[in-house]
Amino acid sequence: MRLTYLLKRLAVMIPVFFFVVTLVFFMIRFAPGGPFSSEKSVSPAILKNLEMKYHMDEPLVRQYLRYLKDLLKGDLGPSFKHANRTVNEIIAEALPVSVELGLLALMWALVIGITSGGLAALKPNSPFDYIPMTFSLLGICFPTFVVGPILVLIFGVWLEWLPVAGWDTWADRVLPSLTLGFAYAAYISRLTRGGLMEMRVQDFIRTARAKGLTETQILTQHALKGGLLPVISYLGPALAGIITGALVTETIFNIPGLGRFFIESAVNRDYTVVMGTALLFFAHLCL
């Protein structure tokens, strides 16, 4: 059952993936400007050599077929702007950074979200309920690019507790991952609270209460199992959102991850890097 489902999904995704490759490829090629049309004028001879090196002198269809052939071999081609580096190398460097950032953000979201949602459900209509719920409301209305700078201002600039940019020590990882996870923590907190509140009126909870278990025991041993279902089904969309959110977070905190490379190379018209990073994102989100 499960296997046929996966195979079916894969069978749909492969043509979609090729459609996206084609679309992105021609979209960026037909656009005005190119990687070598920069401010400093290059002599025509050099330009010609450059174009030859990257096969830019061939007809577009040939270039497309060449790209597809290389893609099947897993080769994303050379970067146009970073001399002597291939897109594979750039991705190999940037991907672990982005994955780490994403996983840390997801961890924050789950830890903060479930704890605060659980507390709120344990003592509804008390400060334990109101405070996290107000925060989660804020979390839903404040976009990442507002939360990030505010956190930087408070913890980085005023209190000077944490570094504001970079990606070297563990302290560098706190603010970006917290920023990225904040909105999801807020949503997960609401989902947890909702799920648990629904569980409270179920028969098996009444039985557990009749057995003489404390509210905390009921919560952790019985209610959490069913109450967390909405959270689990939200994980997929959350992960997709985190991947997109990383674009901004990496820009704010100057983190050498995939998102920053994508934006940087899109602006610089570094065709192969744009293609490579975009395809990687697509592949992630399709799965």
Next chain:
Amino acid sequence: MSELSTAVPSSQGVSLWDDAWARLKKNRLALLAATFLILEVLIFFLAPLIAPHSYEVQDLERTMTGPSWRHWFGTDTLGRDLFARVLYGGRVSLTVGILASMVSAIVGVIYGSISGFLGGRWDNLMMRVVDVLYALPFIFLVIILMVYFGRNFMLLFVALGLTQWLTMARIVRGQVLSLRHKEFIEAATVLGIQRKWIIFRHLIPNTLGPVIVYLTLTVPAVILEEAFLSYLGLGIQAPLASWGTLIKEGVDVMDLAPWMLFFPALFLSATLFSLNFLGDGLRDALDPKGAKD
């Protein structure tokens, strides 16, 4: 989205809206949000009369000054009045939000109603296409579009609108599926009315409730996406500004001039907040039995 409880013939359609209004009036938070939004829209569109300064004139003697009597929200790095810039920015943000949502609604409603009306194999095919498109992260395509084809206003809201029509199509299709075997549609068919008129005159008007609800929830999503693009430097271009660009400018100097971040962020958040609340309120009012999404 489940079917509307009031799939009534159109002659009684008014009662649905009366009903909804009565329910909405009881929801104080939604009413507050609606009042805030109406005020905001009024202020933004009367901005030239209200703002004491122009949004692009530089007061070079007062760059980056804090809030004062002369400049209510302070001035930015180039000495431009922040109050005027926030108002004009709101105008841009709301316009983009509303226009893009309209684009998404038009595409979604037409696609969804055709799919639901045709039913069977066509419906299946059209909905599979939607499923597949759901998997694509449109925001990446929009970024690529904006970078390569310049940041023009039209392209911006069409592109943003096209990222949002999928859910709308699903909602409308569900509605149409539940409506198409109702007596009044059968009557129309028997009377020999053309299919396209059945869709446009009879089916689409009856799906309006959920469409309006979802439209209200799409506007904040689009505003957020536009702000996101502008923050990355890919949205609206100077001297025009949206809240996204203003926030970006504010972030760059936030340790020296926190008000440049504070005011645009405040307006953006309050607007998103109100739109979401109004959307929720409308959903409760128009679809009391309805599912959560």
